[in-house]
Structures are given as C-alpha cells and as structure tokens.
Amino acid sequence: MAISRRKFLGWMGAAGIGSTVAKSAGAASTGHFTGYPGSMGVLHDITRCVGCRSCEAACNQVNNLAAPTKPFSDLTVLEQKRATTNEAYTVVNRYESSEPKAAIPVFRKIQCNHCLEPACASVCFVRAFKKTEKGPVLYDPSVCVGCRYCMMACPFEIPTYEYNEPLTPRVLKCTLCAPRLEQGLLPGCVEACPKEALTFGKRTDLIQIARERIRNHPGRYLNHIYGENEMGGTSWLYLSSVPFGSVGLREDLGIKPAPELTAGALSIVPMVVGLWPVLLTGVFAMNKRKEKIAAQEQAQAVAAAVAEAQRKAQTQLTQALDKAKKEKDKALEQAEKAKEQAVKKALEAAATATETKPQTKGEGEEV
Amino acid sequence: MSTENTAPNSSKLTPFNLIAGLIVIVGLFITVLRFTKGLGAVSNLSNHSPWGIWIGFDLLVGVALAAGGYVTSAAVYVFGMKRYHSAVRPAVLTGFLGYLFVVIALHYDVGRPWRLPYPFIVGWGTTSLLFEVGLCVALYLTVLFLEFTPAPLEWLGLTKTRNLAVKLTMVLTIFGVVLSTLHQSSLGALFLIAPSKLHPLWYSPYLPVFFFVSSIIAGLSMVIFEGSLSHKAFHHKMDATHLQESDGLVLGFGKAAALVLAGYFTIKIVGITAGNHWHLLTSPYGYWFLVELLGFVALPCLLYAMGAREKNLKLIRFTAAWTVAGIVLNRLNVSVIAFNYHLPVAERYFPHWMEIGISVFMVTLLILVYRFIVTRMPILYGHPDYQANH
Numbered sequence: 001m002a003i004s005r006r007k008f009l010g011w012m013g014a015a016g017i018g019s020t021v022a023k024s025a026g027a028a029s030t031g032h033f034t035g036y037p038g039s040m041g042v043l044h045d046i047t048r049c050v051g052c053r054s055c056e057a058a059c060n061q062v063n064n065l066a067a068p069t070k071p072f073s074d075l076t077v078l079e080q081k082r083a084t085t086n087e088a089y090t091v092v093n094r095y096e097s098s099e100p101k102a103a104i105p106v107f108r109k110i111q112c113n114h115c116l117e118p119a120c121a122s123v124c125f126v127r128a129f130k131k132t133e134k135g136p137v138l139y140d141p142s143v144c145v146g147c148r149y150c151m152m153a154c155p156f157e158i159p160t161y162e163y164n165e166p167l168t169p170r171v172l173k174c175t176l177c178a179p180r181l182e183q184g185l186l187p188g189c190v191e192a193c194p195k196e197a198l199t200f201g202k203r204t205d206l207i208q209i210a211r212e213r214i215r216n217h218p219g220r221y222l223n224h225i226y227g228e229n230e231m232g233g234t235s236w237l238y239l240s241s242v243p244f245g246s247v248g249l250r251e252d253l254g255i256k257p258a259p260e261l262t263a264g265a266l267s268i269v270p271m272v273v274g275l276w277p278v279l280l281t282g283v284f285a286m287n288k289r290k291e292k293i294a295a296q297e298q299a300q301a302v303a304a305a306v307a308e309a310q311r312k313a314q315t316q317l318t319q320a321l322d323k324a325k326k327e328k329d330k331a332l333e334q335a336e337k338a339k340e341q342a343v344k345k346a347l348e349a350a351a352t353a354t355e356t357k358p359q360t361k362g363e364g365e366e367v
Numbered sequence: 368m369s370t371e372n373t374a375p376n377s378s379k380l381t382p383f384n385l386i387a388g389l390i391v392i393v394g395l396f397i398t399v400l401r402f403t404k405g406l407g408a409v410s411n412l413s414n415h416s417p418w419g420i421w422i423g424f425d426l427l428v429g430v431a432l433a434a435g436g437y438v439t440s441a442a443v444y445v446f447g448m449k450r451y452h453s454a455v456r457p458a459v460l461t462g463f464l465g466y467l468f469v470v471i472a473l474h475y476d477v478g479r480p481w482r483l484p485y486p487f488i489v490g491w492g493t494t495s496l497l498f499e500v501g502l503c504v505a506l507y508l509t510v511l512f513l514e515f516t517p518a519p520l521e522w523l524g525l526t527k528t529r530n531l532a533v534k535l536t537m538v539l540t541i542f543g544v545v546l547s548t549l550h551q552s553s554l555g556a557l558f559l560i561a562p563s564k565l566h567p568l569w570y571s572p573y574l575p576v577f578f579f580v581s582s583i584i585a586g587l588s589m590v591i592f593e594g595s596l597s598h599k600a601f602h603h604k605m606d607a608t609h610l611q612e613s614d615g616l617v618l619g620f621g622k623a624a625a626l627v628l629a630g631y632f633t634i635k636i637v638g639i640t641a642g643n644h645w646h647l648l649t650s651p652y653g654y655w656f657l658v659e660l661l662g663f664v665a666l667p668c669l670l671y672a673m674g675a676r677e678k679n680l681k682l683i684r685f686t687a688a689w690t691v692a693g694i695v696l697n698r699l700n701v702s703v704i705a706f707n708y709h710l711p712v713a714e715r716y717f718p719h720w721m722e723i724g725i726s727v728f729m730v731t732l733l734i735l736v737y738r739f740i741v742t743r744m745p746i747l748y749g750h751p752d753y754q755a756n757h
C-alpha cells in the first residue's frame with residue numbers, strides 16, 4: 001500500500017505540475033498584452049456609414065458564400081436587427097437613435113472584432129482559433145470538434161455554426177480577409193465601402209487617426225474609441241456620435257482581456273493536484289492510525305482480561321487444591337482416628353474376652 | 368448464475384418495460400435524425416444559444432449527480448466510515464454509468480464526435496477549462512471503471528484479477544477525489560468566460576467553488592435517493608449487511624448533507640455580498656434566484672437537519688429527492704435559464720421536444736443498464752466467495 005501511494009504521488013507530481021497544468025496556468029496569466037506590433041485592423045466610423053450594404057455584398061463575394069434570398073440592394077432587410085450567420089460573416093444594422101440631435105438613423109457594421117486576446121481562442125480545447133501576428137483571428141476546421149464553447153465565450157456573439165451539417169459542421173466567422181491580405185489586397189468590405197466608413201491600417205495608426213477625428217470634430221464624435229480597450233482591445237475600432245450601447249455595442253464588457261477571466265480557476269489546478277493527495281493521504285493515515293491504536297488498545301485489553309482470568313483461574317485452582325489437600329488430610333486423620341478407635345475397641349473387646357475366657361489370655365496380650 | 372432466476376422483470380411486459388421500450392424506439396429515431404440531418408433538425412440551438420439542455424442537463428446535471436461515486440468512496444476509504452461499506456458499490460456503479468452516459472450524450476451534441484480525443488492528441492488547448500473538464504472526465508471514467516471492476520470479476524469468477532483490482536482501491540479513491548474536485552469545479556468555471564451573458568446573480572468568480580461544494584451535496588443526496596429507489600425495486604437482491612447498513616447510511620449522509628448545505632448557503636450569500644448584488648433580488652430574476660436559494664438550498668438544509676435529529680428516515684429520503692431537484696434547477700439556471708438573460712424573449716432558447724427526447728432516452732438507457740447489472744453482479748450484496756475481504 002505504501003509503495004503504491006508513494007508512486008501515485010510521484011505520478012501526480014510528474015503528470016500534473018510538470019507539464020500541462022503549469023503551461024495552461026502560465027499561458028492564461030500572461031501580463032497585459034497590447035497586441036502584436038504592426039498588426040492590422042479596421043476603423044469603422046459609424047458617423048459616415050449610410051447603410052448601403054455594399055460591404056455585405058463584397059464579403060459575400062470574396063468568401064464565396066451562398067447568395068441570399070433578398071439581393072443586397074434590397075434595404076428592407078434593415079427593418080430587422082440581424083446577427084452574423086454562417087452565410088453572412090458581416091451584417092449592417094440600422095439603429096434609430098433616441099437622441100434628439102441625431103434624429104437620423106445610424107448604421108453599424110457587425111463582424112468579428114479580431115480581439116487582441118480573443119475569448120474564442122482562449123476557450124478552444126483544440127486551439128482551433130489563433131490570433132495571428134498580422135491581426136486576423138483565424139479558425140482551423142481540420143481540428144475543430146464542434147463543441148461550440150467558442151460561441152458561448154465570444155462577448156460579441158460573432159461565431160456561427162453550421163447547424164444543418166450532420167457530420168462536418170464548421171464554426172464560421174469573418175477572417176479579416178486574411179487570404180486577401182496575403183496577396184496585398186484590402187479586405188473585401190473595406191475595398192467596397194463607397195463612403196470611407198471603413199479604414200484599413202495598422203492598429204496603432206488607426207488609433208491615431210481616430211483621435212485626430214475626435215479632436216477635429218468634437219461635436220460629431222463621442223470622445224471614445226470603442227475597441228481600444230474593450231475586452232483588452234480589439235483589432236476593429238469604432239467611432240460614433242451616439243452612445244455605443246444604442247448601436248448594439250455593449251458598454252459593460254470591461255477592459256480585462258478574456259483569458260484573465262479564467263486565469264484564477266486554471267491556476268488552482270496545480271494546487272489541487274499537489275495538495276489534495278497529500279491531505280487525503282494524511283486523513284487516511286490518521287484514520288488508519290486511529291484504527292490501529294484502537295485495535296492495539298483492544299488487543300491489550302483482551303490480553304489483560306485473559307491474564308486476569310488466568311490469574312483467577314490459577315488462584316482458584318490452588319485454592320481448590322489446598323482445599324482438596326486439607327480435605328484429604330482431614331480424611332486421613334479421620335481414617336487414622338477411626339482406625340485407632342477401632343483398635344481401641346478391639347482391644348477393649350479382647351480385654352473383656354480375656355476376663356471371660358482365661359485360655360485366650362496369651363493371644364490377647366500378643367495383639 | 369442463470370438469468371431467468373435473477374432477472375425476474377427484465378424480459379416481461381411490465382408497464383415499465385413497455386414505456387422504456389417506447390422511449391428507446393423514439394430515442395433511436397431521433398438519433399438517426401441527428402446524424403443524418405444535423406443538430407438543426409433536432410434542436411432549438413442557435414448561434415446565440417449554442418448550448419442547450421444536452422449540456423445543461425446531460426453534462427452538468429449528469430456529472431453533478433454522478434458525484435455519489437467519489438463522495439461515498441472518499442467517506443468510506445479515506446475518512447474511515449467503514450460502516451457504510453455496502454454503499455460503495457452501488458454508488459460507484461451509478462457514478463460509472465452516469466459518466467458513461469454523459470460521454471455518450473456528448474456525442475450527440477458536439478459536431479464531430481469522433482474527434483472528442485483531439486484535445487489530447489492534436490490540440491492541447493490548455494488555456495481552456497473545457498480541456499480540463501475533458502481530461503478529468505476521461506481519466507475519472509477510467510478510474511470509476513477500475514473501481515467497479517471487482518464486481519464483474521467476482522461475477523465471472525476471476526479471483527486473481529479481482530484481488531489485484533481490490534488492492535488498487537486506495538490509490539483509485541484518492542485519484543478519483545482529485546479528478547472530481549477538478550472537473551466538478553471546472554464545470555462551473557466554464558461560465559467564468561461569459562460575465563456579459565450570465566445573470567450577475569448566478570455569475571460569480573466563486574462559480575467553481577459553488578459547483579464543487581454543490582457536487583458533494585448532489586453526491587450525498589443521490590446516494591440516499593437512489594438507495595430508496597433501488598430498495599423498492601431490488602429489495603430481493605440485497606443482503607443482510609446491505610439492508611442493515613442502509614438505515615445508518617441514510618442518517619449519516621443526511622446529517623452530512625445538512626452540514627454541507629449550510630456551508631453552501633453561506634458561500635452563496637458571500638457571493639451576492641462580494642458582487643454587491645442585493646438590489647437585484649427584487650427583479651424577476653431575483654425572485655427566481657430566491658426560489659432556488661431558499662426553496663432548494665435553505666429548506667432542504669433545514670429538513671435534513673430535522674430528519675437527522677429526529678431519526679426520521681422518511682423525511683431524509685424525501686429531502687434527498689428535493690435536493691436532487693434543486694441541483695437540476697441550479698445547473699439549468701446557470702447554463703440555460705439565466706444565461707443570455709440580456710436577449711429579448713423571442714431570441715431566447717427553449718428546448719426542442721427532441722432534445723428532451725434524447726435526454727430522457729439517455730436516462731432510460733442508464734436505468735436499463737443499471738438494472739441489468741444489479742440483477743446479475745454482486746452490487747447490492749456481498750459475493751459469498753469474497754465475504755472476508757468485501
């Protein structure tokens with residue numbers, strides 16, 4: 001038992017603390033990461049967007065997606081709030097602003113924000129999602145299991161799933177046109193936008209451009225670049241005249257990058273693996289000892305009882321023997337007495353007989 | 368052992384068998400549909416609600432309720448409560464079957480089930496809590512299988528192998544507790560990534576602790592609950608030791624459950640206080656939260672304590688069932704009901720009947736396999752040949 005327990009602790013140490021667990025905790029608790037230097041992004045100026053859907057059409061085309069039921073020129077689809085689907089990696093929504101000064105509707109384009117530290121990538125247990133150094137967050141369908149945890153995790157509700165594929169469903173989302181970037185082309189949507197509502201460039205440059213626009217037109221913009229810090233920062237950035245909440249961008253996400261949310265839970269793993277076996281073995285050993293002591297005490301008690309019984313038995317025996325001896329002696333004594341008495345009686349009888357029968361006198365004296 | 372004598376009900380047309388048969392047929396039908404037409408055809412899952420009751424019930428509830436295995440073997444072997452020894456085998460068996468069916472149910476939910484080992488072959492996504500869950504569940508399923516093997520080996524009469532397996536008990540128990548601590552808590556930690564989607568009354572940095580502590584409650588309650596069920600169904604299969612120890616077990620586990628529930632209640636309060644969410648209690652979600660906290664944590668805590676004090680076995684058994692329902696409620700709240708609370712009602716998820724169908728199918732299969740095993744193998748009784756070291 002002792003050997004296997006020690007061995008077991010050894011395994012736990014080797015398997016747990018040595019390799020996987022430490023790595024995961026380490027990876028999850030990387031310090032503040034502000035993006036790969038020189039990585040690319042897109043600035044979406046909501047105040048310039050007119051909701052023409054040219055970007056949607058271009059996205060559909062460059063990604064070879066299925067043609068939609070209603071053509072992209074049909075703007076009635078804007079009546080409804082839409083979300084990304086596995087056939088539309090980007091959609092434009094119209095928001096009626098409640099603010100009086102912006103009586104006109106505003107439009108916002110929705111797609112993957114290509115987070116600097118993506119939730120989708122941090123939760124994927126086969127690492128199908130990767131933040132590339134150039135900016136795009138890319139997905140590898142050849143390893144994806146289809147657990148959809150990435151979809152649960154994405155704070156922007158972007159990844160979509162091929163629910164009608166029985167055996168080979170993929171998770172689909174905007175790729176920031178990574179294949180086109182490789183060829184030195186602009187992302188499809190950026191190239192198609194007639195209003196320059198989309199600007200492609202280095203993320204650091206985009207932040208400068210955005211700051212400048214805010215500085216030059218303080219009345220037109222809110223003093224906030226959405227995506228600069230949200231969820232630790234995203235490669236897509238937004239400028240707006242109306243509160244971001246009113247164009248469907250959540251303002252309660254905070255600035256913590258996603259991996260930090262789970263770092264604490266992951267860092268406990270080596271603790272449990274290291275401490276639990278020791279504590280449990282300790283408790284087990286204590287109980288075992290308690291049992292052993294109890295057993296020993298019991299054994300001692302039994303031994304004592306046996307000894308006591310033996311002692312008693314011994315005394316009893318001796319007493320009995322004594323008694324028997326005494327009785328024997330007494331019996332012997334009595335026998336002796338009886339014999340003496342009998343002799344005496346006989347003598348007396350003989351004496352009387354001598355008196356009556358003188359001829360037997362000699363015989364009587366002999367006895 | 369001939370099957371005719373030992374399994375009196377399994378081949379007859381009892382109402383139970385009829386209903387079970389019907390469920391199996393429907394289940395098979397949905398299975399075919401799932402693997403020919405895709406998840407979309409059998410579920411209401413969507414891009415915004417990618418996890419439904421197959422995760423909320425089959426995985427989260429399944430794993431929580433299967434905690435009886437580690438709770439009982441830890442109590443008996445580590446904490447030295449030898450007097451409950453006869454409870455270990457049924458608890459380990461339900462634990463093993465519970466996990467087995469959790470894994471089977473996952474094959475319906477994930478897109479490419481044959482890739483389920485990928486995380487450990489190609490992926491190593493160690494920053495994912497799902498990776499930890501997967502690894503621990505895979506290992507623990509193996510542990511439970513090994514813990515369970517003495518029973519079939521006794522049944523088959525393979526004494527040497529059986530004795531070897533028995534020798535491993537202590538190591539397996541400790542390994543099982545470590546793995547259970549990790550994955551029970553990690554199931555709660557899965558949701559840590561989505562503070563913007565889970566209602567703040569349920570979201571807490573303490574989610575892993577909540578899940579772990581409530582898994583102990585689930586384990587204790589499930590052993591009592593399941594014990595009272597199999598008492599009705601398999602009374603004839605139980606030996607004197609089992610029958611004699613079972614009342615003490617109900618009392619002991621009831622008392623333990625009352626204690627753990629009290630602790631759980633306290634840390635739940637700590638959770639609300641730490642997040643400063645008291646004001647949310649007066650919203651509709653707040654009322655629902657109170658239903659869970661008062662009705663399914665505080666109340667059973669009280670009832671267990673009363674039952675244990677008055678030695679009222681009936682009350683304890685009832686409370687066990689009530690607590691199990693509370694665990695189901697809690698897991699569904701976190702994964703489905705309070706998840707995506709920010710979405711408009713029309714976009715919220717409600718399970719498709721076929722999703723419920725598969726969940727019922729899984730539970731039915733589990734019961735059928737459990738029955739097959741306890742009517743044949745020495746689970747509820749000690750095998751006569753191995754009494755000395757059983």
Ligand code: SF4
Nearest residue numbers: 112113115118120154
């Ligand atoms: S927006 Fe969502 S899908 Fe895109 S990188 Fe961020 S977390 Fe991933």
Ligand code: SF4
Nearest residue numbers: 124144145147148150
């Ligand atoms: S669905 Fe695929 S990409 Fe998303 S987390 Fe699961 S394995 Fe990773």
Ligand code: SF4
Nearest residue numbers: 049050052053055193
């Ligand atoms: S193409 Fe440009 S202006 Fe037109 S909807 Fe897209 S982002 Fe807006």
